[in-house]
Amino acid sequence: MNGGGAPALVDAVPVALFEADPDMVIGAANARMAEMLGLPMEEIVGRSFRSFLTRSSQFVYALKAEPSLVTRRATEETFLELDHRDGRPRAVLLTVRPDADRQERLYGALFAAPERRAYELELIAARRLAVENLEALERAQGALQDANAELARLVDERTAALAQRDLLLREVYHRVKNNLQVVDGLLMMHARKIRDPAGTAAFDDVRKRVFALGLVHHQLMGSADLKTFDIGAFLSELTMHLQAGAPDNVTLKIDCSPLKVDLDFAVPLGLLITELVTNAMKHAFPSGGGEIAVALEGPVEGEMALRVSDTGVGLPAAAEDAKPSLGLAIVKGLVRQLGGRIETGEGDGVRWEARLPAPSVA
Amino acid sequence: MPKSVFSRKRSSTSDDAILKAHAVGEVGSGEPALVLLHGFGADQAIWRRLTHRFAETRRVILYDQMGCGASDLAHYDPERYRTLEGYADDLVEILDALRLRDATVVAHSVGGMIALLASLRTDRIARLAMIGASPRYLNDGAYEGGFELQDVEDFLGMMELDFQGWAKTLAPQVMDQPDRPELVEELVYSFSRANADLSRRFAKATFMSDHRARLGECALPTLLLQTRVDAVVPLTAARFLADHMPNARLEILDARGHYPQLSAPDAVFAAVETFLAETTG
Numbered sequence: 001m002n003g004g005g006a007p008a009l010v011d012a013v014p015v016a017l018f019e020a021d022p023d024m025v026i027g028a029a030n031a032r033m034a035e036m037l038g039l040p041m042e043e044i045v046g047r048s049f050r051s052f053l054t055r056s057s058q059f060v061y062a063l064k065a066e067p068s069l070v071t072r073r074a075t076e077e078t079f080l081e082l083d084h085r086d087g088r089p090r091a092v093l094l095t096v097r098p099d100a101d102r103q104e105r106l107y108g109a110l111f112a113a114p115e116r117r118a119y120e121l122e123l124i125a126a127r128r129l130a131v132e133n134l135e136a137l138e139r140a141q142g143a144l145q146d147a148n149a150e151l152a153r154l155v156d157e158r159t160a161a162l163a164q165r166d167l168l169l170r171e172v173y174h175r176v177k178n179n180l181q182v183v184d185g186l187l188m189m190h191a192r193k194i195r196d197p198a199g200t201a202a203f204d205d206v207r208k209r210v211f212a213l214g215l216v217h218h219q220l221m222g223s224a225d226l227k228t229f230d231i232g233a234f235l236s237e238l239t240m241h242l243q244a245g246a247p248d249n250v251t252l253k254i255d256c257s258p259l260k261v262d263l264d265f266a267v268p269l270g271l272l273i274t275e276l277v278t279n280a281m282k283h284a285f286p287s288g289g290g291e292i293a294v295a296l297e298g299p300v301e302g303e304m305a306l307r308v309s310d311t312g313v314g315l316p317a318a319a320e321d322a323k324p325s326l327g328l329a330i331v332k333g334l335v336r337q338l339g340g341r342i343e344t345g346e347g348d349g350v351r352w353e354a355r356l357p358a359p360s361v362a
Numbered sequence: 363m364p365k366s367v368f369s370r371k372r373s374s375t376s377d378d379a380i381l382k383a384h385a386v387g388e389v390g391s392g393e394p395a396l397v398l399l400h401g402f403g404a405d406q407a408i409w410r411r412l413t414h415r416f417a418e419t420r421r422v423i424l425y426d427q428m429g430c431g432a433s434d435l436a437h438y439d440p441e442r443y444r445t446l447e448g449y450a451d452d453l454v455e456i457l458d459a460l461r462l463r464d465a466t467v468v469a470h471s472v473g474g475m476i477a478l479l480a481s482l483r484t485d486r487i488a489r490l491a492m493i494g495a496s497p498r499y500l501n502d503g504a505y506e507g508g509f510e511l512q513d514v515e516d517f518l519g520m521m522e523l524d525f526q527g528w529a530k531t532l533a534p535q536v537m538d539q540p541d542r543p544e545l546v547e548e549l550v551y552s553f554s555r556a557n558a559d560l561s562r563r564f565a566k567a568t569f570m571s572d573h574r575a576r577l578g579e580c581a582l583p584t585l586l587l588q589t590r591v592d593a594v595v596p597l598t599a600a601r602f603l604a605d606h607m608p609n610a611r612l613e614i615l616d617a618r619g620h621y622p623q624l625s626a627p628d629a630v631f632a633a634v635e636t637f638l639a640e641t642t643g
Contacts, residue, residue, distance in 0.1 A: 056516030062593035
């Protein structure tokens with residue numbers, strides 16, 4: 001390569017070029033190779049390529065380049081350091097290929113790679129940073145997972161507590177209902193001992209009120225949210241019970257659209273209807289039968305309309321001046337409790353109409 | 363790498379797990395079995411020019427050291443592999459899993475000391491053949507290991523610097539698919555990411571090791587093969603092995619370099635076969 005009429009190009013290119021045998025003993029080299037090694041040409045030709053390397057690069061060369069040189073007679077861009085005569089190693093990339101026709105002749109090139117080290121160091125720093133970021137991210141994700149797990153645990157706890165509360169509340173409603181049944185039973189036993197018909201009637205009235213209270217708790221027991229229930233189902237059960245205690249020739253009719261109500265509305269309303277219906281049963285039909293109609297309408301503009309009317313004989317003329325009955329006092333008290341007003345109207349018999357603020361849950 | 367027949371004769375799950383973790387493969391049949399152990403910077407494919415020749419008359423077992431080749435990195439434990447002892451434990455566990463008796467271990471480079479350490483804690487190994495082995499790579503007083511500490515540190519630094527280049531060398535060659543270069547590139551990439559640290563640790567465990575004091579404990583018949591010129595292991599280190607192992611014989615191969623199993627497979631094959639003829643009934 002050097003001399004022998006070799007083109008000037010071979011010596012001018014900024015790449016060290018050489019020819020070697022399969023043991024990588026240099027057969028010829030260009031001027032650039034001598035320059036890279038700081039050696040005269042005669043100290044290059046005939047020597048093993050390995051001997052031009054720093055000790056650590058000989059190590060790299062033996063472990064990395066040699067296996068591939070042995071098996072493929074080639075190596076690509078192996079990063080090595082030349083042991084330059086001036087003592088400063090020169091970083092190079094070694095590429096070797098066999099001659100296309102004569103496999104035992106190898107051609108090699110050494111590219112100066114002074115920037116390679118800095119570049120690789122930058123890569124290493126970037127890689128470390130990436131790994132650190134990745135680890136920080138993994139730690140953050142771990143913390144997030146822990147927080148989520150803790151949150152899930154708290155939600156589970158809270159859900160369990162709520163389920164426990166619901167269970168207890170349902171149990172309380174059940175007990176209240178049972179206790180009211182016990183009260184009813186006691187009232188019944190006492191009523192049987194009483195000979196005075198007025199007294200018996202009074203007991204019956206009380207028992208109806210107690211039933212209405214128990215029925216509210218029965219509805220609450222079956223309620224999904226343990227706070228509200230449908231007034232329609234409640235009133236139809238209530239009237240069914242009242243009907244059972246009425247004479248056969250008196251019929252009771254209920255007209256009510258579905259409406260969600262709570263305890264605060266249902267209890268006074270149930271008692272109010274019980275009072276008005278009981279009253280009608282007592283006074284409207286002194287002889288013969290008739291019909292009692294209960295209607296609950298609304299809400300319209302925040303108001304419910306409750307009508308209880310009968311086809312009976314109407315109010316006695318002197319009623320206004322008479323001493324108010326207990327039933328009427330209870331009615332007024334309940335309407336007050338509901339925050340409404342009540343009046344009697346004209347009709348076939350007696351017609352009560354109450355205007356009540358709609359329940360807040362409706 | 364010839365496609366090896368992967369036959370499983372064990373039923374134990376943990377045995378299977380060990381064999382799988384090390385990509386253990388085997389080919390051929392006949393006793394005594396031969397185990398081929400690779401060294402630093404390689405995997406079982408380094409034996410590709412010899413595997414089938416050895417397998418013509420016997421069972422040959424190959425595997426990848428943990429952190430190398432196709433081994434399962436999930437099993438990599440930095441503490442276990444801090445020194446060569448962990449690698450020796452692996453060899454013992456693999457021999458146990460395969461229930462091998464009277465086994466021959468042919469070990470290259472650092473595999474030699476791994477095999478020696480393993481032979482001290484199992485009786486499943488009956489003889490050793492070491493190629494380019496060294497009890498210590500660093501010079502120490504009169505002992506010539508070939509390297510100064512600074513050389514090894516420079517080497518470790520260069521390894522780190524030429525990260526991608528090493529990854530290409532160290533990627534599992536058993537999976538090498540020349541007709542699908544993109545697959546190889548991907549493999550190199552994923553492998554280099556996981557293995558840069560592992561390779562450095564293996565290099566450290568290898569080149570900082572000193573097993574000179576243990577040589578006398580191994581009385582197994584041992585063949586030491588060394589090439590005329592080896593940049594990694596000087597002849598003096600090979601002679602030290604021969605002088606301090608009670609039952610060892612050193613044979614200089616007419617070959618150069620650290621990989622005679624690649625550069626001079628015929629010579630290695632002939633030497634090992636002769637040794638086996640001498641030492642097996």
